[in-house]
Amino acid sequence: MGDKLIQVRNVSKRFPGVLANDRVNLDIERGEIHAIIGENGAGKSTLMNIIYGLYEPTEGEILFEGKPIEIKSPLDAINLGIGMVHQHFMLLPSFTVAENIVLGTEPRRNRIFMDFKEAVLETQQLSETYGLRVDPYRKVGSLSVGIQQRIEILKVLYKGADILILDEPTAVLTPQETEDLFGVIRNLVEDLGKTVIIITHKLQEVLAISHRVSVMRQGKMVGTLNTKDADERVLAEMMVGREVLFEELHKVELPKEEVLSVDGIRARDNRHLMALDGVSFNLRAGEILGIAGVEGNGQTELVEVLTGLRKMEEGTLTIKGVDAFNRTPREIRKLGIAHIPEDRLATGLSREATIWENLLMGVQHMEPYAIWGIHMNKGKIRERTARLIEEFDIRTPTGDILAGSLSGGNMQKMIIAREFSFNTPILIVAQPTRGIDVGAIEFVHKQIVEKRNAGTAILLVSADLDEIFRLSDRILTLYEGRITGEFLSGEISKREIGLYMTGKHMDSIERGGAYEQ
Amino acid sequence: MLKQILNLTLIQHTIRTATPLILAALGGLLTEHAGMLNIGMEGIILLGSFFGVLGSYFFGSSLAGVLLAGLVGLIVGLIFAIFVIDLKSDEFIVGIAINIFAGGLTVFLLRSIFGVKGAFSSPNIIPLPRLNLPGISSIPFLDIIFNNHTVFIYISWIFVIMTYIYLYKTPYGIWLRAAGEYPEALETAGVSFRRMKYIASIACGILCGFAGSHLSLGYLTLFTENMSANRGFIALAAIIFGRANPIKTFGAALMFGFFDALGIRLQVVGVPSQFTQMIPYVATIVALFILTRRQLTKRKRDSEKQFK
Numbered sequence: 001m002g003d004k005l006i007q008v009r010n011v012s013k014r015f016p017g018v019l020a021n022d023r024v025n026l027d028i029e030r031g032e033i034h035a036i037i038g039e040n041g042a043g044k045s046t047l048m049n050i051i052y053g054l055y056e057p058t059e060g061e062i063l064f065e066g067k068p069i070e071i072k073s074p075l076d077a078i079n080l081g082i083g084m085v086h087q088h089f090m091l092l093p094s095f096t097v098a099e100n101i102v103l104g105t106e107p108r109r110n111r112i113f114m115d116f117k118e119a120v121l122e123t124q125q126l127s128e129t130y131g132l133r134v135d136p137y138r139k140v141g142s143l144s145v146g147i148q149q150r151i152e153i154l155k156v157l158y159k160g161a162d163i164l165i166l167d168e169p170t171a172v173l174t175p176q177e178t179e180d181l182f183g184v185i186r187n188l189v190e191d192l193g194k195t196v197i198i199i200t201h202k203l204q205e206v207l208a209i210s211h212r213v214s215v216m217r218q219g220k221m222v223g224t225l226n227t228k229d230a231d232e233r234v235l236a237e238m239m240v241g242r243e244v245l246f247e248e249l250h251k252v253e254l255p256k257e258e259v260l261s262v263d264g265i266r267a268r269d270n271r272h273l274m275a276l277d278g279v280s281f282n283l284r285a286g287e288i289l290g291i292a293g294v295e296g297n298g299q300t301e302l303v304e305v306l307t308g309l310r311k312m313e314e315g316t317l318t319i320k321g322v323d324a325f326n327r328t329p330r331e332i333r334k335l336g337i338a339h340i341p342e343d344r345l346a347t348g349l350s351r352e353a354t355i356w357e358n359l360l361m362g363v364q365h366m367e368p369y370a371i372w373g374i375h376m377n378k379g380k381i382r383e384r385t386a387r388l389i390e391e392f393d394i395r396t397p398t399g400d401i402l403a404g405s406l407s408g409g410n411m412q413k414m415i416i417a418r419e420f421s422f423n424t425p426i427l428i429v430a431q432p433t434r435g436i437d438v439g440a441i442e443f444v445h446k447q448i449v450e451k452r453n454a455g456t457a458i459l460l461v462s463a464d465l466d467e468i469f470r471l472s473d474r475i476l477t478l479y480e481g482r483i484t485g486e487f488l489s490g491e492i493s494k495r496e497i498g499l500y501m502t503g504k505h506m507d508s509i510e511r512g513g514a515y516e517q
Numbered sequence: 518m519l520k521q522i523l524n525l526t527l528i529q530h531t532i533r534t535a536t537p538l539i540l541a542a543l544g545g546l547l548t549e550h551a552g553m554l555n556i557g558m559e560g561i562i563l564l565g566s567f568f569g570v571l572g573s574y575f576f577g578s579s580l581a582g583v584l585l586a587g588l589v590g591l592i593v594g595l596i597f598a599i600f601v602i603d604l605k606s607d608e609f610i611v612g613i614a615i616n617i618f619a620g621g622l623t624v625f626l627l628r629s630i631f632g633v634k635g636a637f638s639s640p641n642i643i644p645l646p647r648l649n650l651p652g653i654s655s656i657p658f659l660d661i662i663f664n665n666h667t668v669f670i671y672i673s674w675i676f677v678i679m680t681y682i683y684l685y686k687t688p689y690g691i692w693l694r695a696a697g698e699y700p701e702a703l704e705t706a707g708v709s710f711r712r713m714k715y716i717a718s719i720a721c722g723i724l725c726g727f728a729g730s731h732l733s734l735g736y737l738t739l740f741t742e743n744m745s746a747n748r749g750f751i752a753l754a755a756i757i758f759g760r761a762n763p764i765k766t767f768g769a770a771l772m773f774g775f776f777d778a779l780g781i782r783l784q785v786v787g788v789p790s791q792f793t794q795m796i797p798y799v800a801t802i803v804a805l806f807i808l809t810r811r812q813l814t815k816r817k818r819d820s821e822k823q824f825k
Contacts, residue, residue, distance in 0.1 A: 052705075054704075054705070073707070074704065074705050074706070074707050075707035078707050084705065086701075086705065088701075090699070090701055090702035090705045090706070091699070091702060092694075092695050092698050092699050092702055093698070093699075094698060095691070095694075095695070095698075099691060103691065103692075103695060103702070103703070103706040103708075104692075104703070104706030104707045104708045105706075105707070106688040106691065108688065112687055112689075113686055113687055114686055114687055114688050114690075114691060155706075159707075
């Protein structure tokens, strides 16, 4: 550590209607792990994209080793030794690992031909030098996200990067994979003299890995501190600008009557592959049943089957004693299921409709909102809209604006307001806090637990283990379309559950450093 | 009668009729790989036929005709690229617009330049030169199949190999395919995906222009309204059938050319032309049907394998 490698001086970035970065200052020192945290939309990714040359700053300057420079394209950044691992991997699924790693600066024969042998060789060498094992011949699309991330890191290192920017690298990883990644980062910094900038919004990770941490809020840099002087509470406060209390959620014990049961469900995904292979469980009133699993192991399909959006091939679904095999979504809603979908933009709401229209969906044909089922009763609708906006703290001047203009957190609150207002005995909640800020997460969690305490049966599907652990009374792990374990809350650690989520509980618990590829 | 249909001339005709399909399909598969299929190929072929005749007639050289056709193709390809890549228009709508525009423009120019309706033919239109390979002219079998073709036929075969090498053996081909599969991945690797897409679209335009000029200068030396006769769409079918692989697409184009030639042969023996003209189109539909069926069963088999 020591001299200043990159200095960002009063950088602003204006997009139409938004000031994404507002006179931001940031110093990156050589050989440090520098964490940048902030809520979604705080401007972290924008700032990194400026440093990587994907955006040009509206004003301000960047100094590299003390000298002012202009980074106009990723190529300029690469030439300065800056590499970026993006949140969404920039990998070509149908190409091999080696081809992906050398993309853009391929080794050549006779100047115009690609030298595949050399590409494989260099991949193997890199992989050995940095201890990141990959198979150069495999197609990237067939590999797990953990491995794909390794490839991204190797890709950056192949281009000769000394400074690595990692944008939300742990969002898609299991706890084991995260630990492995941190090992790699430490190795890069401590033994190989690299500098790492890591963007995240998970506070524990910041404390675990970084030397220094910078906090951003609403496009501004709030401050930089040494990690050893920081704790979760301080960082959370800096991030949201007020005190955030991660209070214990109060849960009451209730008599638990079974309201939903599934037995031996088999269903295929959109590619016609078997996504659910004999899933059975039951759900009781007044409990939150968490489904933990790495994304893509059948969670999406499970939720779709339960809500009538996807047909099952075999199995039974019983809702409050009624057989609901392959019913339509509307019939299933009538039987008492409300659904907060995982992708709020695709299936949760209509961006082109107003907030009141979105809130009305599902009861638009019912008294008192529709007179004789056809004529809309504007007065009652307005009343309902105002009540829900107030009750669920949706931050908007009025219910008449388009839902698409809300922030992610407020969109989510709007969907939750609608679904909770139906007062169904069963709630299916998928990824309720994905991509929303700490304040909104706290609010959503409280609402969910309140529903539980009122006797609603809740099925919670989340890729965020912290969320699963915080809310669930009971946890199921889903791996490759099968339930691999069932636990009561507090019975199991995150680390252990990670083994069930990746099917590793069947092997010996001891790990040999690398996964199967 | 069968002997009259299935003889060496059939093969010779296949090679001839397949050539415009091969050229257009090669261009089209480049745009397919770059992630923006151009259905305006049909229109560019038509423009190529017209301007091929125009160039040959006025400059008295078939080469000039071919170059003019290629130039017009280049311009249309560039326009397509500007609309689709930079103005982000829908590629199908731009493609349809090109087709309609080409149909109208050729009819208009046919009247205003040559003062004729329907078709234009003149001894002043210089056809493409035919090549006779001296080495094989003494072997009767090979002589009929491979000789007395225009230069373009041999050039199109070389293009097939060059396209294959370009796409799969050079970094540029990898970039082109990457631009189609995941443009951002290419951009962050320091290569402009816009440039690769422009290259693909322009190359497609030039090749379709060549295809058109071969249609009007290859064996017949005339231009008729709507001369392309949906060859752009058959080329599209060849690309889909050959899964955008140059060699397989070449094979598919030959197959469609064969049915075209078969239609001509059947006409010779007296089958009504209404039926024989249907053959290439019916063959296209049947071929695509078979292909889709095969892919579906394969997918089903794969998924069953995975979970058993």
